[in-house]
Amino acid sequence: MPGSVVLVGGDPGIGKSTLLLQMAGQLAASDFRIAYISAEESPAQIRLRAGRLGALCESLHVMAETSLAAILDQLRSASPLAVVIDSIQTIYMPELESAPGSVTQVRECAARLVYLAKESGIPTFLVGHVTKEGTVAGPRVLEHLVDTVLYLEGERHHHFRILRAAKNRFGSTNEIGIFEMRDQGLIEVSNPSKLLLAERAEGVSGSAIVCSMEGTRPLLIEIQALVSRSSFGYPQRVATGIDAKRLSIIIAVLEKRCGHDLSSEDIFVNVVGGIRLDEPAVDMGVGLAIISSFRNKPIDAKTVAIGEVGLGGEIRPVNQIDRRVAEARSLGFEQCLVARSNLQGWKRPEGMEVVGVGGMEAVEALAFGSS
Structure with missing residues (x-):
């Protein structure tokens, strides 16, 4: 939905970045300008992973940045169709004294990104790591700021992943996606029972x-x-x-x-x-x-x-x-x-x-x- 903000949560290494990079690559393959902003990997690392996943495309623009001000300036000038922020816990606002990943930083950065999405109509995907208790790291208010909360579940050492909606302002939360992790990324499982x-x-x-x-x-x-x-x-x-x-x-x-x-x-x-x-x-x-x-x-x-x-x-x-x-x-x-x-x-x-x-x-x- 235009202007929607989607939070994708899950354990580290479960496949959140892989899933969103595959999605961004498919959108970019349709000649849509997509911005993939990573605060955890370099552009060279993302290019290697995109090549393995088949997501390399001229319309997919990659930026490695941790400063929220620089990210917002780039998004306003480029006006992409959609943006992926990987991850919300690693970007920061320099004017705040707290460290990246703290409650203050996560809340304020998320609020600015939500405001930009609503103002410009750019759908925004935020990656969020979860705690040992299974909740998104940072304040609970983060889940109230966004429109949709998705959790990617599964064991790191097993092949299967389940994408489950915990909140969805634009549709049902009764649907799930089941994927199998392979060398070429997450592949849809059409008959999971079998x-x-x-x-x-x-x-x-x-x-x-x-x-x-x-x-x-x-x-x-x-x-x-x-x-x-x-x-x-x-x-x-x-x-x-x-x-x-x-x-x-x-x-x-x-x-x-x-x-x-x-x-x-x-x-x-x-x-x-x-x-x-x-x-x-x-x-x-x-x-x-x-x-x-x-x-x-x-x-x-x-x-x-x-x-x-x-x-x-x-x-x-x-x-x-x-x-x-x-x-x-x-x-x-x-x-x-x-x-x-x-x-x-x-x-x-x-x-x-x-x-x-x-x-x-x-x-x-x-x-x-x-x-």
């Missing part, structure tokens, strides 16, 4: 398939669990890709409602592919993976578990169940375990067995038998 399940080993205990809604897109993702006798007095509970508190609740439900003694077991749960899941619809799959590893019995490779687990052990319904089941069927799965109340109000697809369950005890009996 790619995430490509390396799955069948016949191994502790593995369960869940379906999570990422924005409006259903994703089939593998949950892995490892339950092992603890060698120390206090058992470990390690969660990667899911909330650790949610894992503790599921373990407590399995102990109280299903009768499993997990008090002396180390439990490790991992979401394959570096994806982070915050949706309660994956609870049933997490519980099944833990039981599978504890009993050393594999789950049927063609089964998908979709449901939230309540404190009473009951399986609660989730939204958009028809889209989740359709995604599972399209990838060749034959059975879906869902909440009993999710069976009403929609037509099940042919070739897919959809089984309604009332609680985790019934889920365990169905997946592993009553013994």
Whole structure:
């Protein structure tokens, strides 16, 4: 949108600069004058990276500058179609006594850039690093100044990246972009479920398939669990890709409602592919993976578990169940375990067995038998 300001946040090295340089290169390839201003890299470094990404173009103008005054003067004289500032924490105003990256500098520099964008109508993209808590470094007011806040998520040592909108004045925040990091940059993943399940080993205990809604897109993702006798007095509970508190609740439900003694077991749960899941619809799959590893019995490779687990052990319904089941069927799965109340109000697809369950005890009996 003309005059819009977009803040792109993410961990260092996650691919923010790569994504925005690719975007700037595609816009410049259409004969639009784009300004890419870096306060972290030299023009020679940016040229090397642009060549690797296929973003070299005469209409893409690169400037290495940390002074906000010089940046504003250049933007007013050049009048580009769009501008990328990489990053907001490294530019500064000389008249302010505080150091670059401080609260005062980040707030004032961002406010000046927002004013220029609104005054001139130039869409502006700001790169922002995040803290250990996952928020954009600097004042929280920075997120209120901009029109759109995007977060690029993922693990640095995994291939997949998710671009997620936390705020959007001009559209929905329910859409996401899924990319794979390759030598030539970030490449769109058209069928992420198939790619995430490509390396799955069948016949191994502790593995369960869940379906999570990422924005409006259903994703089939593998949950892995490892339950092992603890060698120390206090058992470990390690969660990667899911909330650790949610894992503790599921373990407590399995102990109280299903009768499993997990008090002396180390439990490790991992979401394959570096994806982070915050949706309660994956609870049933997490519980099944833990039981599978504890009993050393594999789950049927063609089964998908979709449901939230309540404190009473009951399986609660989730939204958009028809889209989740359709995604599972399209990838060749034959059975879906869902909440009993999710069976009403929609037509099940042919070739897919959809089984309604009332609680985790019934889920365990169905997946592993009553013994």
